[in-house]
Amino acid sequence: MLHHDFRRFLNALNRLNPAQIEDAQTKIRDLRRKTEAISEIEARTNQEHKCPFCGDERRQKWGRTRTKIQRYRCSGCKKTYSGRTGSAIGRIHRPDLFMVALRDMLGTSAPKSVRKLATQLDVNKYTVWRWRMLVFSIIANSSVAASFSGIIEADETYQRESRKGSREWVRHFADPKNVAAPPRPRWEDYTTKGLKMMRGLSRWQVPILTVADRGGARLFRRLPNRKGVTLERAMRPLVPGDAVLCSDGGNGYMNLAAAVGLEHCVVGSKPGTRVASGCYHIQNVNSLHARYKRFIKPFCGPATKNLCGYIRWLEARLAGVKPADILGIA
Known part of the structure; x- marks a missing residue:
């Protein structure tokens, strides 16, 4: 817009009635949302100059896409690309609304349900659901195994088995x-x-192993069953030989401690037995269990086939992952 046209637009705002002001605010809010989404997507291209097709760093600006994102032309292979080319979000038609859904998933406030978010964005609920499953796949592919040391707490919580969507x-x-x-x-x-x-x-209760140490490392992992052998196999690569393991008296923990030679402090669940020798307890893990229950409750029992995605989502929220980090991974 030219400068004098912009001044005319500002002067015309004084003649708007309340209904028109409300419509103008809605339009400006939508435009601002699109601009912020474009800025975050283009930041990925500014950090990574390589062509997604041939890896050449030489490029030149080549217009803009339908969604107003800067397009580049590779000087090597002569192909055009943008910040979304080759990424998991490359074929999303409304990147601005996707960014709103992503901020809702990773924000500090409690995430909205699929239906409420779809109503807010004025899109179909299945569109929001597909976006959420896409974020699950991105987070799952980027998850890094936590490293534990020192005093390690471990315990299990349980999620009721659900077969939503099953025929x-x-x-x-x-x-x-x-x-x-x-x-x-x-x-x-x-x-x-x-x-x-x-x-x-x-057997209709799905066990979720929770591990944490005093350094802040934490992990949630769904186990296929409640057998002690399964628990021992899941814990063996996580606990170093010089660590102190705090847990309940489960067979899996006791067998692991005996096999590896760990110092094992058994903590009870009854009052007076929840803390052993002052510093040996599993209160941090119990706190993670409470946070998990608060997080998963609004979803009314997600399908068990998607439970790992919800667990990775909670870990991303606890780790403070930002939407820009997801775009960088994608």
Whole structure:
């Protein structure tokens, strides 16, 4: 816009009525959101000058894309590219709305549900869901194994098994003679049909191993079952030989300590036994369990097949990962 046209636009603002002012604010907010998204995407190209096709660093500006992102032309292979070319977000048609969804996932406030976020962005709920699954895949591919030392705390928490999106009961009802019933009732049957809920832990409770040390390193990992051998195998590469392991009296921890020669402090769950010798406890892990429960509760039991993605998402929030970091990974 030319300077005199811009001055005319500013002078016209004084003649707007309240409804027009509200519409103008909405439009400016949308434009600002798009501009911020473009800036963050172009920052990735400014940091990495190499062509995504041939790796040549020589380039020249070559117009802009449909979404107003700067396009470049490689001087080597003569192909054009932008900051999104070759990335996981390269085929997203609304990068501005994707950035809003990404900030909601990694912000300091509690993330919104898919339906609420879709209503806010005025898009289909399945679009927001696909974006969330895309972020899950990016975070999963970039996860780095934590390194533990010193006093290491370990314990498990449990998530109820969920088969959201599964068609197993639909197939069984459609063809009961050829398709056997699934191995357990639907969770809704426990309330609608008056079935008694199984008490305590069962094979329908998915274990999640939580490990933390006093240096701030932490890890969540879903385990396939509750067997002591599975727990021992998961813990063995995480605990160095000179560490002190604090846990409950589970067989997996005791077998690991005996096999590796670790100093093992068993902490009880009853009052008076939760702290051993002052500094040996699992309160940090219990705090992580509470944060996990608060984080996962609004999602009303995510599907077990996506549980690892939710766990990586929580780890990214606890680690303070920023949207720019996700774009750099993508």
